[in-house]
Amino acid sequence: MNIESASAVASLQVQAPYKDFDTIIIGAGAAGLMCAGVAGQLGLKVLLLDHAAKIAEKIRISGGGRCNFTNRDLDPRNPQTHFISDNPRFCKHALGNYTPDDFLALMAKHQLTHTEKHKGQLFCDQSAGAIITMLLDEAKQGGVDHRQGIQVKAVSKQGDMYQVHTSQGNFTATNLVVATGGLSIPKIGATDFGYGLAKQFDMPLIPTRPALVPLTFDGSEWTAFKDLAGVSLPVHIQVTGASNVDKTSFDEDLLFTHKGLSGPAILQISSYWQPGLDLRINLHTASNLDANFSGLKATSRKQLGNELAALLPARLAQQWLQSDAQLAALRERPMVDMPDKALRKLAESLHQWRIKPSGSEGYAKAEVTAGGVDTRALDAKTMQAKGHTGLYFIGEVTDVTGWLGGYNFQWAWASGYAAAKAMATETV
Ligand SMILES: Cc1cc2nc3c(=O)[nH]c(=O)nc-3n(C[C@H](O)[C@H](O)[C@H](O)COP(=O)(O)OP(=O)(O)OC[C@H]3O[C@@H](n4cnc5c(N)ncnc54)[C@H](O)[C@@H]3O)c2cc1C
Numbered sequence: 001m002n003i004e005s006a007s008a009v010a011s012l013q014v015q016a017p018y019k020d021f022d023t024i025i026i027g028a029g030a031a032g033l034m035c036a037g038v039a040g041q042l043g044l045k046v047l048l049l050d051h052a053a054k055i056a057e058k059i060r061i062s063g064g065g066r067c068n069f070t071n072r073d074l075d076p077r078n079p080q081t082h083f084i085s086d087n088p089r090f091c092k093h094a095l096g097n098y099t100p101d102d103f104l105a106l107m108a109k110h111q112l113t114h115t116e117k118h119k120g121q122l123f124c125d126q127s128a129g130a131i132i133t134m135l136l137d138e139a140k141q142g143g144v145d146h147r148q149g150i151q152v153k154a155v156s157k158q159g160d161m162y163q164v165h166t167s168q169g170n171f172t173a174t175n176l177v178v179a180t181g182g183l184s185i186p187k188i189g190a191t192d193f194g195y196g197l198a199k200q201f202d203m204p205l206i207p208t209r210p211a212l213v214p215l216t217f218d219g220s221e222w223t224a225f226k227d228l229a230g231v232s233l234p235v236h237i238q239v240t241g242a243s244n245v246d247k248t249s250f251d252e253d254l255l256f257t258h259k260g261l262s263g264p265a266i267l268q269i270s271s272y273w274q275p276g277l278d279l280r281i282n283l284h285t286a287s288n289l290d291a292n293f294s295g296l297k298a299t300s301r302k303q304l305g306n307e308l309a310a311l312l313p314a315r316l317a318q319q320w321l322q323s324d325a326q327l328a329a330l331r332e333r334p335m336v337d338m339p340d341k342a343l344r345k346l347a348e349s350l351h352q353w354r355i356k357p358s359g360s361e362g363y364a365k366a367e368v369t370a371g372g373v374d375t376r377a378l379d380a381k382t383m384q385a386k387g388h389t390g391l392y393f394i395g396e397v398t399d400v401t402g403w404l405g406g407y408n409f410q411w412a413w414a415s416g417y418a419a420a421k422a423m424a425t426e427t428v
Pocket residue numbers: 026027028029030031032049050051052055056057058059061062063067068069070150151152179180181182184185188189190191192193366367368394395396397405406407408409410412
């Protein structure tokens with residue numbers, strides 16, 4: 001190289017905007033960790049930041065400490081079936097490109113094993129902590145600079161470079177990935193940072209609400225059920241009360257609590273419920289009570305209360321009869337002497353219990369946050385914000401909410417992977 005061209009290169013180097021990293025990821029939870037490891041191993045220089053003192057607390061506490069990390073029932077042709085979003089098909093591409101089998105392969109590489117439980121739910125045999133260690137190992141292999149307990153004060157953009165102002169100084173990068181999750185469980189680090197950043201870049205938001213959350217009840221219709229805390233039973237459940245409600249229904253267990261209703265049936269339906277709507281619950285799914293009662297009326301001299309207690313949890317059966325003056329008066333009558341009309345009414349009330357929640361236990365108890373960054377403003381293949389080159393949103397901060405059962409982690413893995421691959425293609 002002659003002196004003239006060497007000095008030209010030197011002057012170009014001086015003029016080029018200084019870049020500390022290819023990618024800065026804010027949020028070292030499920031999505032951020034996955035994204036960091038993949039991006040680092042694909043050759044990007046990555047900084048992964050999180051304000052919490054402890055890493056990935058939501059992974060650690062998930063699945064009773066065993067992390068329900070994905071779900072075998074995820075439909076590879078229609079993966080969006082198990083997700084809720086204003087833009088339902090958005091998640092299909094990323095979920096199709098990073099599947100439960102891909103995550104299982106990663107676990108196998110780290111000698112982690114799993115057990116399948118209820119409805120395709122896969123849990124880590126070792127521990128949720130082992131999943132975190134695995135993701136940290138992957139990030140380390142990718143040379144990721146990982147910093148925990150660092151406050152992000154502001155983000156700005158200069159030219160095509162993102163600048164992140166933090167408690168440990170300012171850092172620049174061509175890509176900024178927002179992986180700060182939703183609002184659920186603020187006491188372990190959830191913030192609205194991601195939504196604020198989306199607003200800063202004029203991106204639309206879908207209103208947020210707690211999801212996968214216990215529901216609360218008040219008023220006179222709830223008085224009868226106050227003392228049933230601890231009673232649990234299988235039910236069929238759906239939302240009702242408006243012509244345009246989503247007809248999705250679930251067959252899961254319901255649990256009475258001191259505050260209202262919980263259990264998988266309620267957590268699942270809470271993601272579809274909106275204030276003002278009712279729930280319709282079939283409290284006896286094992287048989288048709290009309291037919292059952294007709295048979296008992298022909299043969300049984302046992303009292304109504306005793307027969308009902310054989311079909312439902314005994315405390316619920318007793319309370320159900322007590323809560324209706326006419327049925328309470330008939331409680332000790334032998335089945336053979338029961339009026340048909342009263343039995344029909346009883347069967348219908350149990351098969352179609354309609355009750356209106358007054359609210360939910362909120363973000364303090366919600367497993368996830370529904371709503372978030374409107375996915376119409378993101379590219380479905382890359383998670384990049386449309387009109388903002390280098391800005392990516394992944395995981396729960398986006399308006400993609402999975403069903404209970406490992407689907408939310410699968411979205412975190414898949415969206416993190418999609419962004420990492422796209423950045424590696426576009427940056428290197
Ligand atoms: C109790 C509980 C149990 C769950 N169990 C399961 C389960 O078994 N299976 C399943 O699929 N899903 C489960 N979930 C849901 C799942 O944990 C989330 O959907 C998933 O963690 C979302 O991943 P994420 O990376 O988008 O967000 P998170 O994992 O929440 O990570 C976000 C990260 O961003 C950091 N952060 C937030 N704000 C800032 C800021 N201002 N500056 C810097 N960092 C910030 C946070 O500290 C956090 O580390 C559970 C959730 C809860 C609360």
